Amino acid sequence: MSQIELVLFLESAVRLGIPLALAAMGETITERSGVINIGLEGSIIAGALGGALGALAFDGAGLGVMVGALAGLTVALVFAVFAIGLGADQIITGTAVTIGGLGMTGAVYQARFGATGTELSLPTLAPLAIPGLSDIPIVGSALFAQAPTAYVAYVMAPVAWYVLFRTPWGLELRATGEAPTAAEAAGVRVRTVRFAATLFGGAMAGIAGAHLALAHAGTFAENMSAGKGFIAIAVVVLGRWNPILVLFAALFFGAASALQFFLQALGFDLAYQIFLAFPYVLTLAALAGWVGKSRAPAALALPWEPHR
Amino acid sequence: MTGGIAPARAREAALLGAGAVVLTLGAGALLLLAGGYDPVAAGAAMLRGSVGSWNTFVSITLVRSVPLLFAGLAVALAFRAGVWNIGAEGQLYAGAVAGVWVALTFSGLPRPILIPAVLGVSCVAGAAWALVPTLMRLRLGIGEVITTILMNFVGIYMAAWMVHGPLQEERGVFPQTDRIVEAARLPTLIPGTRLHIGFALGLVIAVALAFMMRRTRFGFHIRAVGAAPEAAAVAGRIDPARIVFIAFLASGSIAGLAGAVEVSGLTYALYENLSEGWGYTAIAVALLAGLRPGGVVITAIFFGALRAGAGAMQRDAGIPAAWVDVVEALVILAVLGLERVRAARPGSDVREGET
Incomplete structure (x- = not known):
C-alpha cells in the first residue's frame, strides 16, 4: 500500500x-439506563430521510x-x-419500530419522489478541515478533514464519558440501569431517566442517519441504513458500554x-457480495471473541414499573 | 419472559388479536388520511386484491401466505421457548439456497425421492444457520437478538452471491438459478389454481406443533422454559439449555423449509431478493396469533391478504406498497399495547396452568 x-x-x-x-454512543447512554433499543435502525433510516x-x-x-436528529428522536419516542x-417487551417493540x-x-419517499426513485441530489455536508x-x-x-458530524462524535465521546462516570446525573443513569428499584428508593425518577436516555439515543441515531444521506451518499435510498443500527448495538457491546471505547470500536x-x-x-478476486457480507461476519466474530470479558447493565432489557 | 405476550387461553388470544386488528386498521386509515390518500378507496382496492374472487383468494392470498405460515410457525415455536429468533429471514435464505442446490444437482432422481431430499436438506440448512447464534448463546452467553439479525444479512448476501456466482443460470445473464426440474416441483393442491401442497404441509406442521405444545412432555418443557427458565430448572428438573438448543434448531429448520417450499412450489428458481422480508413479517404473524400454532394459520392468511391487497392498492389507488410494513409494525405495537392494558387489569396476573 502506497502512502496515498x-x-x-x-x-x-x-x-x-x-x-x-x-x-x-447514543445507544450506550440508552443501554446504561437499562433500555436496549433494537429500534435504532428505525431511528437511523428516519434520520436519513x-x-x-x-x-x-x-x-x-x-x-x-x-x-x-428530530426524526430519529421521534421514532425513539414511539419506542x-x-x-x-x-x-x-423491549426486543419486540424495537423490532416493530425498525419494521415501521x-x-x-x-x-414517504415513494410518495414524494415516485416508486422508481428519481435521482435525488442533496446539498452535502462539506468536509471541514481543522487548521x-x-x-x-x-x-x-483522515481524522480532521471530515464532515462536521464527525466532530460531534469526537467531542461527544469524552463528554459522555465524563457525564456518565463523574457527575451525579451519570450516577443516576447508571443506577437506573443496574438496580432500578434501588434507584427509585433513592429518589431517582427511573422512567423519566430512561425516557431521556432513549430519546437522546434516538437523536444521535438520527444524526448518524443524516450523516449517511448528507455526508456519504448525497442522496436518500430506501433501506440505506442497511443494518447499521444492529451493528451499532454490537459496537456498544464491543466497546463495553464505555463511550470512549465505543468510539474506537x-x-x-x-x-x-x-x-x-x-x-x-487492490484486485483481490472475491465476489462483491462476499465483501458486502464481511462487516456482519466480522461483527459476529468480534462478539464471539470479545464479549466474555464484558458485562451488560444488570437491568438491561427488563421491563420495570414504578412502586407506588 | 414470554408469559406477557402469550395469553393463557385461546379465547383471550383471539379477542386480543381481533382487537389489535381493529386498532391497526383504524390507525392505518388515519395515517393514510394524514398522507393525503383516500382510506375508503384504499380499503376497497385491498379487499379486491385479496379476497375479491375465489381465484384471487386462493391463487394470490393463500399462495402469499405460505412462506408466512412456515416462518410464523418458526418464530412462534422459538418465542414460546424464550428464544428471540429474529433470524427467520436468514434461515429462510439458507433453506432456499440448499433446496435449490439439491434440486439442480440431483435433477435425475425420481420425484418421490427428490422432493423429500429438497425439503429435508433445506431443514438442515435452516438449522445450521440457526446453530451459530444458538452456540453463541449457550456457550458464550451472547444474546441471540443481535446475532440472529446479523446472520440475516449474511444469509441474504450469501444467497445473492449464489445467484451471481456458483448457482447462476447457464446463460449467465440474470442473477437467478436455472429452473428446477419437474420432479423437484411441488404438485398443485387445488387444480386450476397456483396453490401448491406447500400450504397443506404448513397446515400439517401447525397441527403437529399444536399437539406437541399441548399434549407432550417436551411441549410442556418448552412452555416451562419460556415462562421461567430458572423455575423450570429447579422445580421441573428440566435442562433449559437442552430445550433452548432443540427449540432454536427446530425453529431454524421450519424457517429453512419456508425458503425451499417457496422455490419448489412457486418460483421454480432462486432469485436475488426472493423474500419480501417474510422473516420479519413472521414476527407480527406469530405475535398476532398469541404464539399459538393454530392461530398462526389464521394470521398468516391475514398477512398474506394484506400483502396481496397492497399490490392492488399500489396499482389502483397509487398508495406505496411499503405501507404494508407500517401496518405490520402497527399490528405488533397494538398487540403489545393491548396486552399491557390487559395485564394492568386487577387480578389478571393469575395465570392458568394450561397454555
Whole structure:
C-alpha cells in the first residue's frame, strides 16, 4: 500500500465509522439506563430521510442534520412510549419500530419522489478541515478533514464519558440501569431517566442517519441504513458500554468496512457480495471473541414499573 | 419472559388479536388520511386484491401466505421457548439456497425421492444457520437478538452471491438459478389454481406443533422454559439449555423449509431478493396469533391478504406498497399495547396452568 492509498484508506475508514460511532454512543447512554433499543435502525433510516428532506426544504445540509436528529428522536419516542411507558417487551417493540421505520420512510419517499426513485441530489455536508490538526501526516486528513458530524462524535465521546462516570446525573443513569428499584428508593425518577436516555439515543441515531444521506451518499435510498443500527448495538457491546471505547470500536469497524473496498481495488478476486457480507461476519466474530470479558447493565432489557 | 405476550387461553388470544386488528386498521386509515390518500378507496382496492374472487383468494392470498405460515410457525415455536429468533429471514435464505442446490444437482432422481431430499436438506440448512447464534448463546452467553439479525444479512448476501456466482443460470445473464426440474416441483393442491401442497404441509406442521405444545412432555418443557427458565430448572428438573438448543434448531429448520417450499412450489428458481422480508413479517404473524400454532394459520392468511391487497392498492389507488410494513409494525405495537392494558387489569396476573 502506497502512502496515498493508506491515506485514502484511513479517510474512508473514519467516514464509514462515524455513523456507527454516533449511533453507538447514543445507544450506550440508552443501554446504561437499562433500555436496549433494537429500534435504532428505525431511528437511523428516519434520520436519513429527515436529513434529506430537511436539507432540501431549508437548502442547507446543517439544518438537514437537525431535522434528521428530530426524526430519529421521534421514532425513539414511539419506542419509549411502548417499551418504557407501557412496559412492553423491549426486543419486540424495537423490532416493530425498525419494521415501521423502514416501511414509513419507504412510503414517504415513494410518495414524494415516485416508486422508481428519481435521482435525488442533496446539498452535502462539506468536509471541514481543522487548521493545524488536519496537516498531521497520514492520519491528519483522515481524522480532521471530515464532515462536521464527525466532530460531534469526537467531542461527544469524552463528554459522555465524563457525564456518565463523574457527575451525579451519570450516577443516576447508571443506577437506573443496574438496580432500578434501588434507584427509585433513592429518589431517582427511573422512567423519566430512561425516557431521556432513549430519546437522546434516538437523536444521535438520527444524526448518524443524516450523516449517511448528507455526508456519504448525497442522496436518500430506501433501506440505506442497511443494518447499521444492529451493528451499532454490537459496537456498544464491543466497546463495553464505555463511550470512549465505543468510539474506537466504531472506528475499527469503519476500517473493516473500508477494507472491503480496498481489497477490491487492490484486485483481490472475491465476489462483491462476499465483501458486502464481511462487516456482519466480522461483527459476529468480534462478539464471539470479545464479549466474555464484558458485562451488560444488570437491568438491561427488563421491563420495570414504578412502586407506588 | 414470554408469559406477557402469550395469553393463557385461546379465547383471550383471539379477542386480543381481533382487537389489535381493529386498532391497526383504524390507525392505518388515519395515517393514510394524514398522507393525503383516500382510506375508503384504499380499503376497497385491498379487499379486491385479496379476497375479491375465489381465484384471487386462493391463487394470490393463500399462495402469499405460505412462506408466512412456515416462518410464523418458526418464530412462534422459538418465542414460546424464550428464544428471540429474529433470524427467520436468514434461515429462510439458507433453506432456499440448499433446496435449490439439491434440486439442480440431483435433477435425475425420481420425484418421490427428490422432493423429500429438497425439503429435508433445506431443514438442515435452516438449522445450521440457526446453530451459530444458538452456540453463541449457550456457550458464550451472547444474546441471540443481535446475532440472529446479523446472520440475516449474511444469509441474504450469501444467497445473492449464489445467484451471481456458483448457482447462476447457464446463460449467465440474470442473477437467478436455472429452473428446477419437474420432479423437484411441488404438485398443485387445488387444480386450476397456483396453490401448491406447500400450504397443506404448513397446515400439517401447525397441527403437529399444536399437539406437541399441548399434549407432550417436551411441549410442556418448552412452555416451562419460556415462562421461567430458572423455575423450570429447579422445580421441573428440566435442562433449559437442552430445550433452548432443540427449540432454536427446530425453529431454524421450519424457517429453512419456508425458503425451499417457496422455490419448489412457486418460483421454480432462486432469485436475488426472493423474500419480501417474510422473516420479519413472521414476527407480527406469530405475535398476532398469541404464539399459538393454530392461530398462526389464521394470521398468516391475514398477512398474506394484506400483502396481496397492497399490490392492488399500489396499482389502483397509487398508495406505496411499503405501507404494508407500517401496518405490520402497527399490528405488533397494538398487540403489545393491548396486552399491557390487559395485564394492568386487577387480578389478571393469575395465570392458568394450561397454555
